[in-house]
Amino acid sequence: MRILSLMAFRNLVQARRRTLLLGSAIGLVTALLVLLLSLSQGIADNLVKSATTLSAGHVVVAGFYKPSPSQAIPMVTGAAKVEEVIRASTPDLDYIISRGRGWGKFVGPGGAVQSGFAGVTLGNEPRFVGSLALATQDEYKEGGKHEILGDASRLAEPGACILFVNQAKRLEVDVGDSITFVTETNDGRTNTIDLTVVAVARDLGMLSSWSVLGNMESLRKVYRLSDDTTGAFWVYLKDIDDAEAAMTTLRVSLAQAGYQLMDHDPNPFFFKFETVGGEDWTGQKLDVTIWRDEVSFLTRILDVFNVVSVFIASVLLVIIAVGIINTMFNIVRERTREIGTMRAVGIQRGAVLGLFLIEATMLGLFGTSMGALSGSLLALLLDALAIPVPNMAMKAIFLSDTLQFAVNPATLALCVGVLTVCTGLAAVWPAVLAARLRPIVALGYTS
Numbered sequence: 044m045r046i047l048s049l050m051a052f053r054n055l056v057q058a059r060r061r062t063l064l065l066g067s068a069i070g071l072v073t074a075l076l077v078l079l080l081s082l083s084q085g086i087a088d089n090l091v092k093s094a095t096t097l098s099a100g101h102v103v104v105a106g107f108y109k110p111s112p113s114q115a116i117p118m119v120t121g122a123a124k125v126e127e128v129i130r131a132s133t134p135d136l137d138y139i140i141s142r143g144r145g146w147g148k149f150v151g152p153g154g155a156v157q158s159g160f161a162g163v164t165l166g167n168e169p170r171f172v173g174s175l176a177l178a179t180q181d182e183y184k185e186g187g188k189h190e191i192l193g194d195a196s197r198l199a200e201p202g203a204c205i206l207f208v209n210q211a212k213r214l215e216v217d218v219g220d221s222i223t224f225v226t227e228t229n230d231g232r233t234n235t236i237d238l239t240v241v242a243v244a245r246d247l248g249m250l251s252s253w254s255v256l257g258n259m260e261s262l263r264k265v266y267r268l269s270d271d272t273t274g275a276f277w278v279y280l281k282d283i284d285d286a287e288a289a290m291t292t293l294r295v296s297l298a299q300a301g302y303q304l305m306d307h308d309p310n311p312f313f314f315k316f317e318t319v320g321g322e323d324w325t326g327q328k329l330d331v332t333i334w335r336d337e338v339s340f341l342t343r344i345l346d347v348f349n350v351v352s353v354f355i356a357s358v359l360l361v362i363i364a365v366g367i368i369n370t371m372f373n374i375v376r377e378r379t380r381e382i383g384t385m386r387a388v389g390i391q392r393g394a395v396l397g398l399f400l401i402e403a404t405m406l407g408l409f410g411t412s413m414g415a416l417s418g419s420l421l422a423l424l425l426d427a428l429a430i431p432v433p434n435m436a437m438k439a440i441f442l443s444d445t446l447q448f449a450v451n452p453a454t455l456a457l458c459v460g461v462l463t464v465c466t467g468l469a470a471v472w473p474a475v476l477a478a479r480l481r482p483i484v485a486l487g488y489t490s
Contacts, residue, residue, distance in 0.1 A: 047394060051402035065370060066410035072359045073414025073462055074421065079352035080454050081422035085447035086345055090338060093247040096174045097161070097254050099337035100140065100277025101286040102293060104129055105312055106305065106329040107319045115319040116229050117144050117312055120327050122273045129276055132296035133289055137279045140168045143262040144274030147226030149255055153215025158253045160224060162262030162274065165199040172196050176245045178208050183243060193218040193242025198258060204238040205256040211243045218243060228266050236265040246444050249341065286333040294331050303328045309336040360462065364469040371403060371473035399474035400467055407466025411459045419455060422448040
């Protein structure tokens with residue numbers, strides 16, 4: 044094997060022009076695939092960050108309360124006891140927060156927006172301030188200074204709220220201005236509360252378009268809720284990959300504690316209103332999901348993007364594979380007499396086959412390694428440039444106002460491995476033909 048590898052390497056060096064041409068083509072495909080997967084990973088990272096900041100914890104314990112069969116309110120009653128069960132049943136627990144859930148109209152000087160109202164208890168959310176990126180004046184207004192808009196820690200103040208850039212623009216408000224929240228309470232009455240904007244955060248795509256962050260006490264006040272009522276418990280684990288197992292454990296524990304549970308439905312809670320409203324039951328039912336369920340409409344978009352990326356790379360790889368097959372056939376034809384000499388001195392067919400496969404695999408490894416390195420450097424450069432996303436539709440998909448790329452070492456290794464193997468497989472048939480050549484025929488071959 045060592046001798047065959049050395050021979051294959053020397054053959055590649057001798058035909059350096061052909062090696063560089065094919066290696067560059069393979070590298071280009073690899074670089075494109077790495078770039079697309081880095082963009083996909085950037086979107087996925089944004090999705091996890093945005094989802095676990097605005098929409099869900101790693102595991103969500105929420106539910107619906109039905110005072111009558113036709114009315115469904117997204118809240119959890121007897122919250123303290125539910126939290127006790129969660130803490131006792133989650134061994135990998137990091138921390139728990141409770142978020143209020145509301146929906147209504149926010150009215151400002153420039154108009155009104157319909158949006159969700161997330162009730163935050165800042166003292167119970169240790170990572171909230173650090174996970175929320177605030178906008179600067181120049182991102183919000185043309186000609187503005189590069190200064191942070193507000194202070195997220197002020198959300199603990201009574202009547203405080205945080206808007207996102209697009210919401211603040213539509214309402215035409217700035218930090219320190221007042222807006223009014225108008226909603227229908229659980230008993231069917233209309234109620235309002237005045238809120239003060241204490242910060243403006245950067246848009247997080249689709250998730251931030253329908254979420255205004257407010258104080259939990261303000262939400263309880265406008266909906267006239269008791270202190271033992273919340274919208275949902277967001278359970279954060281030490282490892283997000285344990286979310287599904289933790290959800291299964293929690294469902295068992297909550298059922299054993301006597302709580303009624305909804306069937307697991309991997310969709311956001313607002314998709315479930317019609318179903319729950321049509322069911323003939325009253326009282327409280329808990330709904331246990333994971334973060335991916337709460338943003339399933341976005342994960343489907345990401346899955347489609349990944350499929351398209353792999354499809355594009357696969358088409359290019361097929362084209363490159365055809366080129367490799369043709370090139371290897373040419374190599375076999377050019378080296379027919381050399382193959383005859385090798386066979387005449389006693390080298391077996393298996394060794395001839397191995398020589399050509401090793402040569403093709405070395406070529407693939409060279410091309411994919413250079414392509415993976417180039418693609419990674421380009422991805423890091425584009426990420427550092429913070430290229431603005433051109434329109435709102437793309438911002439909604441990318442969950443950011445700039446293109447973000449994330450290079451995953453495991454993904455790089457997978458790309459190099461898979462594409463190298465594909466390159467080697469493309470050379471199998473030409474290599475088999477080379478191994479089948481009879482020595483006497485090969486020695487008498489003239490091109």
